[in-house]
Amino acid sequence: MKQFTSKIDFKFTSKRLRMMGKNISRNRSISIKIITAPVVLCLSLMFCTNPNESEYPRNMSGNSDDLYSNVELYLNPDRADELGIEERGTGIMFDKSGTPFTGTQKMRYVKNDSLFSETVYDDGVLKSTTAYHEDGSLMGRHEYDYVGDGFATIKEYNENGLLVEEWLSPTTEDGLGSIKQWHPNGQLKFEMTHKKGMEYHGLMTKYNDDGEIIEQERYEDGELVEKIE
Known part of the structure; x- marks a missing residue:
């Protein structure tokens, strides 16, 4: 039985965030944790399963003491190979019959049945x-797009439906990705470019809600080389 490893360009794991935090300033560590937290949460909801479970198909419905799902979903990389389907992001989700699932999975609170x-x-x-x-x-919304088997774009919208964050993944081995955040008034709040592995490379800039630069630094291969502002 083949062991599945999700090929996600952004290494959104607690261990990696801790490792990154040791090598960067406190302010930058806080910034990275803030901008990665929503995606970590989203992915962890999909993977709330027994960590000792290694056989496939694996039930990924996410049922717990607090939440329940309207559909049963399964991760099955062998079935994806059988159908010739390229893995995308967190993997292909199948229904009970082994058909790639198309539709909406709804999770509800057990205690009051609210969505x-x-x-x-x-x-x-x-x-x-x-x-x-x-x-x-x-509460919020995330949208996903892909290049090959990895995430190309992740967008986060707030409770008012406004775009507040956007991740663009590097599309080539030596290419650059970017992360942007916006203030509630639509002004750019934060932007940075990075290599694969989340190494800062290029400019990191922070803005106030009037669009004025309040902090700017330049990096090469994850190392601070110049504090501009």
Whole structure:
């Protein structure tokens, strides 16, 4: 039985974040944790399964004492190979019959049956996740696009439906990706470029809500080489 490893360009793991935090300043460490937290949460919700479970198909429905799903979803890399489907992001999700799932998975709170999240799949590929508070108000939304088997773009929208964060993955081995954040008024808040492995490379700039630069640094291969502002 083949062991599946999700080929995600951004290494969103707690261990990696801790390692990164040891090598960067406190402010930059906080910034990275803030901008990665929503994606870590989204991916962890998909992978809330027994860590000792290694056989496939693996149930990825996410049922727990607090949440339950309207559909049963399974991760099955062998089935994906059998059908000649390229893995995307977190992997292809299948229904009970082994068909790539197209539709919306709804997670609800056990205690009051209110909607917690809606996750949309197209031919087994994760396209978007929308989360809600227990009172039904919008918590936030993530949208995903892909290049090959990895994430190309991840966009985060806030409770007002405004774009607040965007990740662009490097599309070549020596290419650069970027991360941007926006203030609630639409002004750019933060931008940086990075190599694969989340090494800062190029400019890192922070702005106030009037669009004025309040901090700017230049990096090469993850190392600070110049503090501009």
